[in-house]
Amino acid sequence: MARGSDPRVDHHFDPPVAVIGNLRFTRGGVYADYLIDGLPLVLRPLRTHERGSRFYRNLARALPSGWSLSGLLDTTDPNRLMRNLVGNFAHRDQWVDHCRSWEPTFNPEVAAPGAPVLLEERRRGWLTFPVDSGRGGRTAVGTATRAKDWVAGRDVESDTSVAAYSRLAAEVVASLPRQFSVRPASPAQIQWQHRHTVFRGALRDPMPAAGVGPDRLTATDFVRPGIDEGANAVRSSWWPTMRPIVRVYDADNPEGPWSYQALLPVTHFPDTGLRFTKAAYLHALDNVDSPAAIDWMQHAIVRSPERAESLNARAAKNIKDQMRQRGRMIEEDDELDIKLANTREYNAQIKANPSERELDVATLIAVGAPTVQMCEDAVKQVRHELDQAEIAVSRWRGAQSKLWLAFNPGNEKLAHLDEFRDPTSAHLWGRFTPLISTRVGDSRGTPLAENQNTLRRSVILHDPEGCAQRQRNTGLIVIGDPGAGKSHRAKLSGIEVVLRGGKVDVFDPGTHGEWGQAFRNVTDTAVIDMADSRFSLDPLRMFDFEEAGAVAVDHILPMIGVPADSDMENRFTLLVSPHMRHAAGIGSMRALIDYLRAQPDADNDMLLGRLQAWATQPAARAIFDETLPPYSPTQALATIWLTHRLGLPDADDILNPHLYDKLPKGARAGMAIYGLIIDTVQRYQFLHREQFSTMIFEEAAELMAYPAGARTAHRITRQGRKHATGIWLISQDYRDFAAMGDKFITQKWLFAIRNEELAAKTLEWAGVDPQLYPEVVQSYYEDTSPAESADDEDSDDDAFGKVDPSRMGEGFIVDERGRRARCRFLGAPTAQMACDIDSTPPQAVPA
Amino acid sequence: MAASDQAATGEPAKVFTGIRDVPIYAGESSTGNRLPGGPYRSAELIAIGLIIGPALWWFRTHQDGGFTVLAGSAVAAVAVTVILRMILPKRRPSLAARASFAWGSTLPRHVCGASPRTGSGHGPRQ
Numbered sequence: 001m002a003r004g005s006d007p008r009v010d011h012h013f014d015p016p017v018a019v020i021g022n023l024r025f026t027r028g029g030v031y032a033d034y035l036i037d038g039l040p041l042v043l044r045p046l047r048t049h050e051r052g053s054r055f056y057r058n059l060a061r062a063l064p065s066g067w068s069l070s071g072l073l074d075t076t077d078p079n080r081l082m083r084n085l086v087g088n089f090a091h092r093d094q095w096v097d098h099c100r101s102w103e104p105t106f107n108p109e110v111a112a113p114g115a116p117v118l119l120e121e122r123r124r125g126w127l128t129f130p131v132d133s134g135r136g137g138r139t140a141v142g143t144a145t146r147a148k149d150w151v152a153g154r155d156v157e158s159d160t161s162v163a164a165y166s167r168l169a170a171e172v173v174a175s176l177p178r179q180f181s182v183r184p185a186s187p188a189q190i191q192w193q194h195r196h197t198v199f200r201g202a203l204r205d206p207m208p209a210a211g212v213g214p215d216r217l218t219a220t221d222f223v224r225p226g227i228d229e230g231a232n233a234v235r236s237s238w239w240p241t242m243r244p245i246v247r248v249y250d251a252d253n254p255e256g257p258w259s260y261q262a263l264l265p266v267t268h269f270p271d272t273g274l275r276f277t278k279a280a281y282l283h284a285l286d287n288v289d290s291p292a293a294i295d296w297m298q299h300a301i302v303r304s305p306e307r308a309e310s311l312n313a314r315a316a317k318n319i320k321d322q323m324r325q326r327g328r329m330i331e332e333d334d335e336l337d338i339k340l341a342n343t344r345e346y347n348a349q350i351k352a353n354p355s356e357r358e359l360d361v362a363t364l365i366a367v368g369a370p371t372v373q374m375c376e377d378a379v380k381q382v383r384h385e386l387d388q389a390e391i392a393v394s395r396w397r398g399a400q401s402k403l404w405l406a407f408n409p410g411n412e413k414l415a416h417l418d419e420f421r422d423p424t425s426a427h428l429w430g431r432f433t434p435l436i437s438t439r440v441g442d443s444r445g446t447p448l449a450e451n452q453n454t455l456r457r458s459v460i461l462h463d464p465e466g467c468a469q470r471q472r473n474t475g476l477i478v479i480g481d482p483g484a485g486k487s488h489r490a491k492l493s494g495i496e497v498v499l500r501g502g503k504v505d506v507f508d509p510g511t512h513g514e515w516g517q518a519f520r521n522v523t524d525t526a527v528i529d530m531a532d533s534r535f536s537l538d539p540l541r542m543f544d545f546e547e548a549g550a551v552a553v554d555h556i557l558p559m560i561g562v563p564a565d566s567d568m569e570n571r572f573t574l575l576v577s578p579h580m581r582h583a584a585g586i587g588s589m590r591a592l593i594d595y596l597r598a599q600p601d602a603d604n605d606m607l608l609g610r611l612q613a614w615a616t617q618p619a620a621r622a623i624f625d626e627t628l629p630p631y632s633p634t635q636a637l638a639t640i641w642l643t644h645r646l647g648l649p650d651a652d653d654i655l656n657p658h659l660y661d662k663l664p665k666g667a668r669a670g671m672a673i674y675g676l677i678i679d680t681v682q683r684y685q686f687l688h689r690e691q692f693s694t695m696i697f698e699e700a701a702e703l704m705a706y707p708a709g710a711r712t713a714h715r716i717t718r719q720g721r722k723h724a725t726g727i728w729l730i731s732q733d734y735r736d737f738a739a740m741g742d743k744f745i746t747q748k749w750l751f752a753i754r755n756e757e758l759a760a761k762t763l764e765w766a767g768v769d770p771q772l773y774p775e776v777v778q779s780y781y782e783d784t785s786p787a788e789s790a791d792d793e794d795s796d797d798d799a800f801g802k803v804d805p806s807r808m809g810e811g812f813i814v815d816e817r818g819r820r821a822r823c824r825f826l827g828a829p830t831a832q833m834a835c836d837i838d839s840t841p842p843q844a845v846p847a
Numbered sequence: 848m849a850a851s852d853q854a855a856t857g858e859p860a861k862v863f864t865g866i867r868d869v870p871i872y873a874g875e876s877s878t879g880n881r882l883p884g885g886p887y888r889s890a891e892l893i894a895i896g897l898i899i900g901p902a903l904w905w906f907r908t909h910q911d912g913g914f915t916v917l918a919g920s921a922v923a924a925v926a927v928t929v930i931l932r933m934i935l936p937k938r939r940p941s942l943a944a945r946a947s948f949a950w951g952s953t954l955p956r957h958v959c960g961a962s963p964r965t966g967s968g969h970g971p972r973q
Binding site: 005006007008009010011013014015046049050053218219220224225226227228229230232233240241242251252267268269271272273274275276277279311312314315318319322324325326327329336339342343345346361396397398399401402416419420422423424428429430431432433771772 | 855856857858859860861862863864865866867869871872873874875881885886939940941944947948949950951952953954955956957958959960961962963
């Protein structure tokens with residue numbers, strides 16, 4: 001073809017003749033299109049991979065011959081993302097304003113020039129199978145069925161035919177594993193798929209949502225592709241470019257945009273196969289660092305075991321015959337021996353189970369970009385990425401336009417796919433787990449983190465309010481080294497809960513009141529110093545009559561040093577029981593002391609002596625002073641409880657009985673007050689189910705060590721869901737939560753941990769098997785928010801030792817469904833908010 | 848993300864590449880009787896037949912120069928066989944597919960889908 005020539009019509013490149021529902025009518029047959037989700041296997045244990053591979057096996061066995069599965073790279077619509085951020089809180093102006101401040105993070109149209117933008121990309125699974133050849137698909141019987149229909153002059157678009165095709169498609173889909181969420185593609189989505197195939201990498205239109213658009217389309221609604229092998233029509237020389245590339249464009253708009261595409265059939269797999277996690281080589285394509293779009297598709301011919309055995313027998317006979325025919329030639333080459341061994345192994349595989357199916361699979365990788373250079377660069381990276389799994393692709397000059405047809409259902413027979421097929425059993429194919437979902441987080445909520453499971457980034461949303469609605473556990477544990485960013489992100493998420501109208505109670509042990517500073521620009525915030533004794537925390541006054549005694553036993557006895565299950569403990573328990581208090585008129589701790597003092601032989605009463613001694617302590621005034629008004633929860637949405645003046649003991653002091661006995665009275669009183677406040681807040685939050693609320697514990701180790709505190713935390717993790725109440729626990733060591741019983745807490749945010757042993761154990765605690773993912777563990781302690789270490793004359797001395805801003809907040813996340821991701825937690829969207837939540841000490845100003 | 852060599856990783860994922868892709872050679876005319884210079888691929892045998900066959904006919908029908916033609920054809924058959932052994936693919940894609948690719952590379956196609964509105968056979972819709 002001469003350069004600059006007009007394209008010649010080739011009907012093999014025609015778009016679909018019509019689309020009705022999810023049925024695609026082409027000159028080469030009728031197909032049904034479906035969207036299919038990948039399985040969440042990222043960072044999962046081996047048993048989950050094994051289970052996932054069995055789902056893929058069952059999928060392959062249930063599909064008719066001639067099916068294709070594609071992974072298409074989609075871009076998320078920033079406006080849709082914005083709508084998901086706002087969620088159900090559009091009536092809250094402050095929240096909507098806050099969401100607007102997030103928009104430049106992911107929407108290039110509103111981002112400042114040159115500012116980094118998180119362009120979200122998602123791998124979309126696309127399943128297509130023929131429905132005009134009967135249940136078996138493209139088999140000999142299917143071909144006969146089509147021939148019969150052709151002879152009979154069947155109108156494939158008649159209502160009767162469409163109903164029959166739809167029934168068949170529904171029957172097939174009903175037999176597929178539910179885990180894939182297979183759902184019919186809408187006509188607008190099929191139009192998107194065709195357009196995406198034409199403009200791969202050159203245009204990035206987001207896939208339309210389901211239910212959007214008409215219910216049928218005709219050929220005029222589709223782009224008419226122009227196909228230019230080797231981009232020869234626009235070449236500058238007289239000679240053919242001989243370039244293994246194809247230029248694809250809209251033939252009705254030849255000026256552009258143009259997509260340069262390279263089609264790469266996979267031609268080599270290691271003879272010994274691929275083990276987890278390298279087996280998921282198609283997932284690895286998402287780790288190619290290129291702005292080019294990289295898609296893949298697998299086309300499979302399905303055969304019964306009997307047919308496969310027959311083909312194997314013929315192949316084995318041929319091989320044996322060739323061993324004789326080739327004579328001495330085979331002495332130099334063991335190719336035939338290997339093929340015979342493989343044939344026998346495969347035959348054993350296919351015979352093992354009568355429900356097994358042979359898949360003769362061709363795998364094609366498509367790279368699309370707006371420029372040749374970008375496409376070439378991406379192809380190099382694809383080769384490099386696959387080489388790590390010892391997989392090779394070929395790239396044939398002159399074949400690119402035909403290979404492109406593989407993505408155009410109805411014409412895939414002309415795509416030379418048969419030249420690149422490799423047989424395997426559905427069982428062994430399933431172990432490749434071709435489509436893996438990297439999605440983590442919620443569909444709505446605040447932008448929490450950048451998903452770094454692959455280099456195709458996406459935003460992880462966090463919706464704590466919706467968690468309870470979804471019947472998930474509302475607990476959250478945040479782990480990380482000091483300065484890793486855990487408080488930073490928790491503060492931001494806490495502020496966002498308040499902006500959405502939720503209630504937050506923060507227990508801040510810091511001496512700088514950093515949480516108060518973080519919330520200083522948030523209206524409805526109250527800061528309370530727990531050591532001020534402005535109100536009474538007497539459990540017998542504050543709590544319901546029926547439960548007040550139990551609360552007093554929980555908090556007062558440890559404070560006054562009464563051992564568990566002692567005579568004194570039993571007596572106190574009896575005295576504060578509802579029956580006794582009612583009979584003796586005991587309405588407060590002071591009244592209890594008065595009652596004991598009135599008893600005979602009061603001077604020798606050890607319990608009275610202890611209570612009287614404690615009643616004189618200034619630190620315990622909130623418990624024994626009847627003149628103080630009882631505590632009443634504030635109406636503020638955010639309450640910051642400052643605990644540092646309580647003089648709380650550390651976890652070791654509490655856990656070690658010998659150290660606990662030596663604690664000063666002030667520390668024990670502080671612990672009791674701390675526990676009483678927590679119990680009070682928890683009860684208040686449980687009573688108000690109509691409003692989401694959460695308690696945030698900074699440095700939660702002490703709370704966990706204190707049995708009453710651990711019990712409260714455990715209660716919230718088990719019952720908080722029913723009461724729209726959450727608990728966020730922040731600490732540096734996951735082992736702090738062992739006493740509480742943390743097995744019900746699914747959500748975990750892991751920030752940088754530098755200690756190798758602790759990092760490995762923390763990941764294991766989060767469900768990441770260090771044996772299966774040793775490189776992940778290594779990258780956790782070595783390459784998570786690493787400090788600048790460029791040690792040369794030209795390096796920035798100020799930056800040395802600090803974390804690069806673009807790498808701050810890196811870590812791992814486990815969401816409420818147990819999905820895992822390596823991620824970078826996002827910081828505040830505005831400079832003002834970043835300043836508010838920053839706990840870094842200010843630099844000294846020279847005098 | 849790679850699994851450690853020591854970690855249990857279960858059964859491998861596998862495809863059986865090329866087990867049915869066996870190039871056919873003919874090395875024996877009958878059991879135990881090996882063809883000289885063999886084994887031969889089908890294309891080689893066809894090429895040899897196409898060269899030697901006419902040469903033998905010429906040898907039988909022409910008295911002068913028959914040996915020259917026969918010798919020349921033998922040399923040509925050897926040369927063609929050597930060339931074919933170099934270019935015939937030992938694995939997929941097949942020779943036909945490779946020829947199609949080569950054709951597409953040297954005479955590249957510039958095509959487009961048919962326009963449903965104009966019915967025009969050539970060129971972009973106006």
